[in-house]
Amino acid sequence: MQKAAIEKNNEVIAAQLTPVGRETVQDRVYSELRRALIGGLFEPSQVLTIRGLADALVTSTMPVREALGRLITEKALEALPNRSVRVPPITLERIDDLLRARSLIEGEAIALAATRMNPRQIASVEAMLAEWDEMRALKHKKDIDREATLNQSFHFEIYRCCGSAVLIPMIESLWLQSGPCIRVAIYAFSDAGEVDTAHYHRSIVAALAKQDAQAAREALVADISRPFAFLRDKLQSAKDPI
Amino acid sequence: MQKAAIEKNNEVIAAQLTPVGRETVQDRVYSELRRALIGGLFEPSQVLTIRGLADALVTSTMPVREALGRLITEKALEALPNRSVRVPPITLERIDDLLRARSLIEGEAIALAATRMNPRQIASVEAMLAEWDEMRALKHKKDIDREATLNQSFHFEIYRCCGSAVLIPMIESLWLQSGPCIRVAIYAFSDAGEVDTAHYHRSIVAALAKQDAQAAREALVADISRPFAFLRDKLQSAKDPI
DNA sequence: ATTTTTGATTTGTGATCACACTTGCTTTGA
């Protein structure tokens, strides 16, 4: 009976090989569309067609239509009565609505995280912030896409520590919904010369380090409110229902 | 130029006819599965197959697979690594997690509703409650399905008044996720002889009538906490990870 | 010149098929 020997051999093999994973085409399409949506690559009110996306992503229509269906159910996209789908338009009510929901839920998540984060996790987000500052110091021209990605990583690194498998998907859905709006605001920001998000982020990690849930919540709300408030003003003055 | 006359005629016709709607098969499948899930017709951990459901619903596999995909993204169902899908199992952490999220979000929704409901809307939910009492008085044997449906109508009639297009879909998703758990609790309840949900509901409408947002929130949290607490105890004593 | 009608193209939906993977059972070998 060489059973033990075989077992041993398998373990050796397993140690050297990394699992290959079996992501479906549909999953890749879904991820790609999510990325585009959060990154603001699609404009509000833009209409998307199944065949158009399938051509762009070089697949058949099947994975695309299923991905679109999923995005519609989480309100990241909108199904028109004509059965065509578009990214939801920006309205004043929607902006306020999204901000309220995000403040409520992300605030709760960070409050939970504040009580649960261990020193290692706090050090991790601090390191992330330092790396971010460094990058910002090096690059003269600001790379908006990179900024957005880092911002996303920063927030979700914290949210993950709240330990709620229910809240986190909701937050992802909210980011998906506010992605197109936010991106419009960020670009406007950038033109207006404002950039200092770093200050808010430092307040957040300071509060987390002190395990001060209430302060963390307030700092976070201040952070996410800023682009929404900016967008709100812009929309009110422009009275341009995109 | 009889343009005005034709217009008029069309209006007359439109006034008599009720829009027929163009629900797709996929939508019907989705609604049906939602209903089943919220109603607790599926057991936690139960595995669902596309072809099985397609046979049961008398359609092809196509609408079913898309409906399943949508339910998976809103965490009403769970995709196993084997690519099979099941209704999520009940665990202690999940129960606490769901209760926390529901208290937070439905609490916010009812607090908003308390400040926004007009007398007509309040009268409407009061009427609903009265009708409910009446039904309960008539029927000796309690009809759990009917109870659940009325409870759902009652809650969402109120939530709709919060005026948030973002919060309401989230609440629907939460009901979808807690449906299977709740149903287990309700049945256990029923066996244990407890039934008095009416008391909680009366507290809720009383608070709403007084426009007391905080009281409404507290009454609501008490209402939704009860089955969760019951289920929690049951699960802890049975140590039976369904 | 403006409106209506007609026709061609595009689009979403549902059905069906082919393929790969999983699963459970039987058979084979030690």
Added chain:
DNA sequence: TCAAAGCAAGTGTGATCACAAATCAAAAAT
């Protein structure tokens, strides 16, 4: 007797086709 190999039924995924509805542009009618 028992574990491993092999086989067969079942299952999810993606591609393709058919069809109906929507959209748009040109042509016809007023």
